[in-house]
Amino acid sequence: MQSAVMTKIESLYEEMVETRRHLHMYPELSHQEVETPAFIAERLEEMGVEVRRGVGGRGVVGYIRGGKPGKTIAFRADFDGLPIDDKKDVSYKSRVPGVMHACGHDGHTAGLLGFAKAMASIKDELPGTIVLIYQFGEELPPGGARGMIEDGCLDGVDLVFGAHIQSMMKNGRIFVRDGYLQAAEDAFKIIVKGYGTHGAEPHTGTDPILAASHIMIALQSIVSRNADPLKELVVSIGKFHAGDADNVIPSEAVMEGTIRVFDPALRKLANERVAAIAENVARAMGATAEVVIETGYDALWNHPEAMDIVRRGANEIVGEEHVIDIDPIMPVEDFAYYTQVKPGAYFFVGAKMAADSLSYPHHHENFDFNEQAMVLAAKVFAATYFKAQGL
Numbered sequence: 001m002q003s004a005v006m007t008k009i010e011s012l013y014e015e016m017v018e019t020r021r022h023l024h025m026y027p028e029l030s031h032q033e034v035e036t037p038a039f040i041a042e043r044l045e046e047m048g049v050e051v052r053r054g055v056g057g058r059g060v061v062g063y064i065r066g067g068k069p070g071k072t073i074a075f076r077a078d079f080d081g082l083p084i085d086d087k088k089d090v091s092y093k094s095r096v097p098g099v100m101h102a103c104g105h106d107g108h109t110a111g112l113l114g115f116a117k118a119m120a121s122i123k124d125e126l127p128g129t130i131v132l133i134y135q136f137g138e139e140l141p142p143g144g145a146r147g148m149i150e151d152g153c154l155d156g157v158d159l160v161f162g163a164h165i166q167s168m169m170k171n172g173r174i175f176v177r178d179g180y181l182q183a184a185e186d187a188f189k190i191i192v193k194g195y196g197t198h199g200a201e202p203h204t205g206t207d208p209i210l211a212a213s214h215i216m217i218a219l220q221s222i223v224s225r226n227a228d229p230l231k232e233l234v235v236s237i238g239k240f241h242a243g244d245a246d247n248v249i250p251s252e253a254v255m256e257g258t259i260r261v262f263d264p265a266l267r268k269l270a271n272e273r274v275a276a277i278a279e280n281v282a283r284a285m286g287a288t289a290e291v292v293i294e295t296g297y298d299a300l301w302n303h304p305e306a307m308d309i310v311r312r313g314a315n316e317i318v319g320e321e322h323v324i325d326i327d328p329i330m331p332v333e334d335f336a337y338y339t340q341v342k343p344g345a346y347f348f349v350g351a352k353m354a355a356d357s358l359s360y361p362h363h364h365e366n367f368d369f370n371e372q373a374m375v376l377a378a379k380v381f382a383a384t385y386f387k388a389q390g391l
Contacts (some may be wrong), residue, residue, distance in 0.1 A: 002119070002386050006317075008118040009378045015117075016374045020042070020110035021092035027081030027099045027106070031139035031269040033058045036079050036109075041132045043113055047120045048197070062132035064120050070127025070389045072159040074153070075115065075381050077108035078138035095130060098156030104165035104365040106328070106350065109134060111163075111374035115381045127389045131157055132357055133338075141296050143334035149341055159306055159343035159388050162335045163377045165351040167369045168361055173350035174314040174380060175326045178304040181346055183260040185296035185332040190215060190278045196251035203247050209242045211285035212253035215278050216240070219257075223272045228268055233271060234260040234330055252302055260330040262299045272283040300336040306345040313383030317376070331362075349377045 013159060028036050037053065040060045044051050050063040065155035078233040082102045086094035094100040101107075116132050133153050137144035154160060197205025216237050221257040227233045235257065242359035259274070261267045282289035314323045326348070336347045353359045360366045 012114040016110045016114040019037045023106035030080040056151040058136035059148040060134040064130040065127030067124035068127040068197040071158040074131035074157045076133040076162040077112035078105045078135045079109045080110045088233040111377040115378035145334040145337040160338045162346045166348045169350040171308040171370045175348035180262040182333045184299040186259040187294045191290040192253045199247040206286045208253040213288040297332045298336045302345040303343040313387045318371045
């Protein structure tokens with residue numbers, strides 16, 4: 001049965017490519033997805049899969065109910081695009097100006113549809129139930145995961161798994177990790193207010209640029225002096241704007257940045273220190289600072305027992321030497337909320353293009369990936385399912 005499934009998945013490669021390229025040409029932004037979930041639901045229904053639409057808002061959930069008793073195993077793919085203009089010179093280039101699949105979500109969806117078709121073709125022989133979670137809005141907090149969970153996508157589920165195609169990781173490899181895999185994120189904005197004046201007469205005003213600059217430097221002390229050096233933490237400023245003329249000291253300066261961290265206590269400390277440093281340094285410079293912190297996604301935790309199931313399944317597909325344990329990374333992922341509710345694991349699938357000149361990082365305007373990775377992801381999902389069922 002297992003070998004037949006793997007053969008079936010391989011035979012679906014061209015179909016996965018066709019699906020992926022259709023989605024790539026017609027991407028939809030986070031929380032604005034209409035055609036994509038409809039497309040997914042229709043494909044599932046064509047396979048004879050039971051479908052729930054509008055789950056948590058724009059999500060789709062499919063159910064493949066096996067003919068034998070067993071566990072209920074969920075697999076998740078996301079399907080939203082990004083506000084980036086596609087610059088690739090390929091036939092399947094995005095046809096939506098300013099929007100593209102620059103993170104591989106089109107491949108996640110196509111791969112999970114291939115997995116679904118292969119499994120649905122032998123559903124009477126399968127134990128338990130397969131739950132197929134197609135999630136909207138991953139790229140933009142508050143994301144789609146929590147809404148789908150609240151709407152019951154994990155009801156009755158014993159284990160949940162997900163995968164992410166990685167364009168800069170070697171093709172044909174599976175990358176795994178127990179415990180924390182991806183960081184938590186909080187975004188902050190610091191609005192520093194002073195008193196504007198002529199640049200030639202700075203003593204008659206209060207310079208918010210100077211105060212903001214001192215704040216930006218002082219924020220670096222959070223990592224170096226407040227955090228345990230054995231725990232990961234990043235505090236970065238990505239945006240700084242003030243003024244419109246070279247000879248005018250403005251009345252306001254605005255900074256925006258990000259906090260990336262794994263440990264919940266350190267996350268709380270970092271938030272508190274950003275606010276305290278901004279407010280007190282501004283005060284010392286004769287200015288004021290308003291700090292707004294928007295809570296982002298939590299850190300993604302892989303349950304070791306669930307990750308072990310993935311490892312054992314992946315070992316059979318690519319060989320133990322190609323299943324690589326990795327360090328945690330700081331980008332975020334709202335799959336985190338699934339493993340807060342149910343035991344589960346998330347892994348990476350190497351998808352680097354054959355030529356280095358064609359390989360670009362995620363969220364790049366020339367992003368693309370090796371489409372064979374969709375077959376590999378589907379196979380590892382299948383192997384994970386069989387291992388989880390004790391087969």
